[in-house]
Amino acid sequence: MASPKVIVLRTCDGETFEVDESVVYVSETIKNMIEDGCGDGVIPLPNVSSKIFPKVIEYCKKHVSDFESLKKTSNGDEKEKDKDDDSSKKGKEAVPDVEEDAEEKARVEELKEWETTYMDIDQQVLFDLLQAANYLNIKGLLLMAAEKAASMIRGKTPEQIRETFNIKNDFTPEEYEEVRRENAWAFE
Amino acid sequence: MTMTMMMMEAMVAKASVRFPSILTVLTEDLLLRILDMLIENSHRKSWSLVCKEFLRLESIHRRSLRVFRHDSLPRLLRRYQFLDLLDLSACPCVDDATMALLFGSPYISFSARWIKTLVLSRTSALRSGGLEVVVRSFPCLQEIDLSYCCGFGDRDASALSHAQGLKVLKLVKCLRVTDFGLAKIVVGCVKLENLSLKWCLKITDLGIELLSKKCTALRILDLSYLKVTNKSLHSISSLWRLEVLYMVGCSSVDDDGLHFLSNGNPSLQCIDVSRCNNVSSRGLLSVVRGHKGLHQITTGYSFSELSKPLVYKLSELRNLKSINVYAAGVSDWSLEIIGNNCKHLVEIGLSKCAEMGLGCLGSCCLLLEELDLTDCMGVNDAGLEQLSRCMDLLCLKLGLCMNISDKGLSHIGHKCTKLLELDLYRCKGIGDYGLAAIASGCKKLKKLNICYCVEISDEGLKHLSTLEELVDLEMRSLLKVTSVGLTAIAVGCKSLAELDMKRCCGVCDAGFWALAHYSPNIRQINLSQCRISDVALYIAMGKMKCLQVAKLVHLTHVSVEGFELALRASCIRLKKLKLLSTLMFLLSSELLQVLQARGCKIRWMEKALILD
Numbered sequence: 001m002a003s004p005k006v007i008v009l010r011t012c013d014g015e016t017f018e019v020d021e022s023v024v025y026v027s028e029t030i031k032n033m034i035e036d037g038c039g040d041g042v043i044p045l046p047n048v049s050s051k052i053f054p055k056v057i058e059y060c061k062k063h064v065s066d067f068e069s070l071k072k073t074s075n076g077d078e079k080e081k082d083k084d085d086d087s088s089k090k091g092k093e094a095v096p097d098v099e100e101d102a103e104e105k106a107r108v109e110e111l112k113e114w115e116t117t118y119m120d121i122d123q124q125v126l127f128d129l130l131q132a133a134n135y136l137n138i139k140g141l142l143l144m145a146a147e148k149a150a151s152m153i154r155g156k157t158p159e160q161i162r163e164t165f166n167i168k169n170d171f172t173p174e175e176y177e178e179v180r181r182e183n184a185w186a187f188e
Numbered sequence: 189m190t191m192t193m194m195m196m197e198a199m200v201a202k203a204s205v206r207f208p209s210i211l212t213v214l215t216e217d218l219l220l221r222i223l224d225m226l227i228e229n230s231h232r233k234s235w236s237l238v239c240k241e242f243l244r245l246e247s248i249h250r251r252s253l254r255v256f257r258h259d260s261l262p263r264l265l266r267r268y269q270f271l272d273l274l275d276l277s278a279c280p281c282v283d284d285a286t287m288a289l290l291f292g293s294p295y296i297s298f299s300a301r302w303i304k305t306l307v308l309s310r311t312s313a314l315r316s317g318g319l320e321v322v323v324r325s326f327p328c329l330q331e332i333d334l335s336y337c338c339g340f341g342d343r344d345a346s347a348l349s350h351a352q353g354l355k356v357l358k359l360v361k362c363l364r365v366t367d368f369g370l371a372k373i374v375v376g377c378v379k380l381e382n383l384s385l386k387w388c389l390k391i392t393d394l395g396i397e398l399l400s401k402k403c404t405a406l407r408i409l410d411l412s413y414l415k416v417t418n419k420s421l422h423s424i425s426s427l428w429r430l431e432v433l434y435m436v437g438c439s440s441v442d443d444d445g446l447h448f449l450s451n452g453n454p455s456l457q458c459i460d461v462s463r464c465n466n467v468s469s470r471g472l473l474s475v476v477r478g479h480k481g482l483h484q485i486t487t488g489y490s491f492s493e494l495s496k497p498l499v500y501k502l503s504e505l506r507n508l509k510s511i512n513v514y515a516a517g518v519s520d521w522s523l524e525i526i527g528n529n530c531k532h533l534v535e536i537g538l539s540k541c542a543e544m545g546l547g548c549l550g551s552c553c554l555l556l557e558e559l560d561l562t563d564c565m566g567v568n569d570a571g572l573e574q575l576s577r578c579m580d581l582l583c584l585k586l587g588l589c590m591n592i593s594d595k596g597l598s599h600i601g602h603k604c605t606k607l608l609e610l611d612l613y614r615c616k617g618i619g620d621y622g623l624a625a626i627a628s629g630c631k632k633l634k635k636l637n638i639c640y641c642v643e644i645s646d647e648g649l650k651h652l653s654t655l656e657e658l659v660d661l662e663m664r665s666l667l668k669v670t671s672v673g674l675t676a677i678a679v680g681c682k683s684l685a686e687l688d689m690k691r692c693c694g695v696c697d698a699g700f701w702a703l704a705h706y707s708p709n710i711r712q713i714n715l716s717q718c719r720i721s722d723v724a725l726y727i728a729m730g731k732m733k734c735l736q737v738a739k740l741v742h743l744t745h746v747s748v749e750g751f752e753l754a755l756r757a758s759c760i761r762l763k764k765l766k767l768l769s770t771l772m773f774l775l776s777s778e779l780l781q782v783l784q785a786r787g788c789k790i791r792w793m794e795k796a797l798i799l800d
Binding site: 123124127130131134142146147149150153154155156157158161162165166167168169170171176179180182183184185186187188 | 207209211213214217218221222223224225226228231233234235236237238239240242243253254255256260263267656733761
């Protein structure tokens with residue numbers, strides 16, 4: 001096999017990063033840029049900072065092998081986000097052979113552990129990650145980050161949510177009461 | 189003075205800004221992505237109360253709405269402009285006048301423009317007039333559920349037939365529909381893909397014949413309990429797109445009829461022939477032979493045993509995901525053959541299969557999600573231990589399994605952590621220790637039935653109180669439980685919406701006060717034969733603002749005045765009531781009139797009190 005091609009990318013604050021082509025291919029945005037012929041020069045990423053980029057690359061490196069096997073079977077990451085599936089279970093859609101079942105389970109377990117450690121980040125980093133994943137079009141990372149943000153909301157009262165995300169309550173007491181009452185009794 | 193105050197304010201302001209507000213950092217589409225992940229209604233409601241922008245986001249994001257009070261409808265339809273699904277089945281008194289009033293106004297009907305699915309089941313007051321309004325006001329309507337609308341007849345079917353975009357129609361137990369009404373529908377709604385005529389007893393072979401000729405796009409068809417004969421099966425076999433066929437309880441159909449199916453319906457994937465008295469293994473075998481792509485089979489209550497040829501043919505179904513065989517002798521051998529060969533099995537129903545052993549399930553059916561072992565005497569602790577290896581189990585029914593105990597249940601509790609539903613109806617061997625195991629391991633449990641598990645005491649309920657997602661709890665006749673246990677449940681099970689505690693005679697007022705205070709979301713309650721007093725009933729019925737269904741039979745400690753006051757306090761929201769028939773003459777006519785006008789249905793029970 002020929003040595004892997006290295007892509008040079010420049011973040012919005014001028015720093016450059018050199019990353020293997022297979023790793024950056026996890027980002028649909030970068031993949032499209034390379035396929036459009038920009039792969040030989042420096043690829044500019046005006047919406048991504050040098051602070052968050054390494055974190056994104058860490059994700060991409062971990063998910064390269066997933067992506068490689070997907071590339072072989074279909075054209076790219078076609079998995080539709082299922083609204084009813086409230087976790088980003090990536091590998092579980094395909095039905096595995098029984099012999100590989102145990103291996104698959106171990107792999108999924110390990111990935112879950114890695115994800116828990118990876119997502120142990122503060123709010124600022126989480127938001128940067130959300131924006132970067134959105135701009136770079138990395139579906140799995142976007143879902144994971146959105147899920148983490150959602151987990152910071154679940155089970156909290158409105159006041160606690162405001163506290164967490166530093167949001168001002170702009171309801172008047174009457175407006176608040178109206179919405180609260182409607183929420184409580186009128187619908188589901 | 190003012191300078192210090194200003195400085196102090198600035199300091200407080202600086203201290204409270206730890207991160208910039210999420211609204212300034214994330215764009216609308218990212219916030220909507222986060223909202224995508226919030227599926228539980230309680231979480232979404234908390235979101236919408238955070239600030240005006242969050243409220244707006246939730247309003248544009250929500251796609252389905254289940255309304256409890258029809259007087260809230262106009263405001264709700266203004267709040268939610270992008271709905272796909274509107275469910276009015278829980279609204280008392282939806283009738284022609286209501287529909288005309290709501291959707292006659294162009295402003296409100298504008299917000300109905302995207303609605304594709306309308307659930308109007310049990311709105312028995314709705315007639316052709318109301319349905320005409322519906323068809324006019326919902327241009328994108330594709331799916332409508334009119335099940336259990338007992339007044340729905342041929343004239344109303346005619347009004348419905350103008351909904352030309354209709355793809356899904358559910359008419360379960362619409363007893364007055366005849367072949368004539370069905371004909372109107374099949375001629376008008378040519379795009380029909382999914383039709384349920386379950387219990388529409390007046391439909392005959394003639395109606396089905398026309399259906400098969402006109403609705404060629406039909407994929408899903410439910411003919412359960414109809415008096416149709418083999419002729420209908422002959423007609424249906426020409427539906428080349430048919431994927432799912434439900435024929436529960438069709439006693440006029442036999443093996444020859446099923447033989448017609450074996451040669452037709454090339455797309456068939458799912459079939460249910462349970463309770464068809466004249467169907468045997470032979471009939472099912474011919475269907476299975478003709479359809480290699482079958483992935484769901486339900487049968488039972490009709491033949492006593494799966495024949496060997498049938499079992500072998502079943503094991504050849506590579507795509508089989510779900511098999512339900514009720515009250516038939518399924519031996520370990522059959523289960524092993526099927527389990528070993530059908531690798532994708534996720535659902536197995538073996539209710540009443542007496543000789544079941546469970547050894548092979550734990551080793552070959554690891555993808556199993558749903559398992560029904562109701563009334564299977566062969567189930568014991570060792571079997572449960574084997575079964576606990578199916579760690580993807582979502583729904584487990586062990587009702588009437590007398591040979592299981594806490595020991596076996598604790599295996600399930602420790603390993604089957606995804607469990608959502610557990611049925612332990614009359615499992616006498618289950619006690620507090622078993623509940624402790626379930627409560628510590630199955631944190632996502634939503635539905636639990638522990639009726640008649642008389643060993644359970646307050647300790648067990650205290651363990652259950654850690655289940656914050658529990659929605660439906662049935663705990664009839666738990667005589668050892670007192671107010672302490674009920675209070676624990678009320679405080680801890682924050683999502684509780686349905687509670688059946690009939691005959692829990694050990695609970696006194698303190699428990700009911702706790703329930704009233706801590707469980708505001710309860711929608712359905714059965715307090716029959718409980719020792720609740722006038723005052724406690726009044727407080728409970730008054731404070732439970734979401735209460736819609738209440739069973740209050742044989743409340744021996746409640747006087748007539750007590751009932752009067754309690755029902756007056758809750759009459760605006762009640763949809764169904766069950767009361768002792770003697771109250772019919774003792775409650776004020778004014779109250780009964782108000783209840784009726786509000787759309788509340790009252791069932792008057794003649795049952796005599798059974799004393800243990």
